[in-house]
Amino acid sequence: MKTQVAIIGAGPSGLLLGQLLQKAGINNIIIERQSPNYVLSRIRAGVLEQGMVDLLREAGVSERMDREGLVHDGFKLAFDGRVERIDLSGLTGGKTVMVYGQTEVTRDLMEARTASGAITHYEVSDVSLHDLKDGLPHVTYRKDGQEHRLDCDYIAGCDGFHGVSRQSIPVETLQVFERVYPFGWLGVLADTPPVAEELIYASHPRGFALCSMRSPTRTRYYVQVGLDEQVQDWPDERFWSELKSRLPADTAANLVAGPSIEKSIAPLRSFVIEPMQYGHLFLLGDAAHIVPPTGAKGLNLAASDVSTLYRILLKVYREGRTELLERYSAICLRRVWKAERFSWWLTSLLHTFPDTDAFTARMRQTELDYFVSSEAGRTSIAENYVGLPYEPID
Structure with a gap:
């Protein structure tokens, strides 16, 4: 051939x-x-x-x-008891x-x-x-x-x-x-309504959490776990409880839990x-x-x-x-x-x-505060999140 x-x-x-x-x-x-x-x-x-x-x-x-x-x-960043929205469209000219x-x-x-x-x-x-x-x-x-x-x-x-x-x-x-990080993400896919209309990235002393989605009826959630953790150590009840503990109180109150249809840990x-x-x-x-x-x-x-x-x-x-x-x-x-x-x-x-x-x-906390408190900082986050331009081929 x-x-x-x-x-x-x-x-x-x-x-x-x-x-x-x-x-x-x-x-x-x-x-x-x-x-x-x-x-x-x-x-x-x-x-x-x-x-x-x-x-x-x-x-x-x-x-x-x-x-x-x-x-x-x-999308939203939750940290230090506050929630900050990054306006992707407004900061990137409509992207x-x-x-x-x-x-x-x-x-x-x-x-x-x-x-x-x-x-x-x-x-x-x-x-x-x-x-x-x-x-x-x-x-x-x-x-x-x-x-x-x-x-x-x-x-x-x-x-x-x-x-x-x-x-x-x-x-x-x-x-x-190469850099290998000393933790992984435990991800759960569930047929439940999203907790919010936009993604929420949460930084918490217990570890990172992310509220994402695949559709209006299917959600994808993640929590940071140690590299020694196993999926079998995380029954659904434990996962939902841990996720709620890392989210802002009003967000956690709106979270709808349900049986997982897929669960995995990614380093x-x-x-x-x-x-x-x-x-x-x-x-x-x-x-x-x-x-x-x-x-x-x-x-x-x-x-x-x-x-x-x-x-x-x-x-x-x-x-x-x-x-x-x-x-x-x-x-x-x-x-x-x-x-x-x-x-x-x-x-x-x-x-x-x-x-x-x-x-x-404290420096990490201050870095986040600096970026979200500045329009230039928010713009930097937004333009990277929506994706930098593809380089033309001349």
Whole structure:
């Protein structure tokens, strides 16, 4: 088999890149080691930046999102006995975010790919990438017990942190930046009405909490827990009680508890590798970077990677601008590091760290107070939250 772009991974970034390329007439084949049902079972992000919303519309997969997604023009920070609203729209010239689950984005992209007739091979094994630096690259894999080879011009590695794409790059050519945080998030999904119309990020001496949602009838809540905690240690009754203890009193009074339909603990880390490309291989999303979920940047950063590679490939195939390929990593990393900074900053300010002394605790409190008491500070928070602009490809 032969295609122009081989995409490794059928998560949202691989599917979005495939959809955009397909619409532009650039052939692509997606290879995924899991089944479609497994991919759809991942419960992940739910806040989409303005840039990702616009990109989904450009890809022609926004009909259900625009119909069912919840447009938010603000969110709230709760700390030190007060609640402060960040007016996203008012501070950014009308930009907003969209609450629409990653599972739904993936479902929409899967349906669009099926309708387009583009090829996706699920449940493949033994994926291996070849000739990335010299000659024409190709991918080998096993499907239904048969060996296959896929020749291509370029490979997009969209297969996540544990995928084969990054592992195919010689270790000595990569620089790794990483911070592992001493806590995780216990997340609960429940079919209950949201406690508020907007997201609430709460900093409390007992730990961080987040009130989010997926729809007017489905909520997603999180509480900070230690790395030694296990899901089985947290029956629903304990979770709801702990969540209420970390929220402002009037918010806690309005909280509607219910049976959880999904419960999991996710560790927090910051991770970036440089460069994000090696020869004809380009890394996107979690294959190249991970952010703490505090700033809602993981899925959105993957989308900005997709936008960058897509627009470069458009100019490569339409105008012969192959020199642009060498700029992919630098363009992506400028935005990646700014998103990493914002996620690290919010995580550092809103969470309770072990062995934090009184001075550091007061400094974090003062930092929050300074930013929300200043229009410039609120604007900085807002413009980062709705997403920094995508860099144009000239």
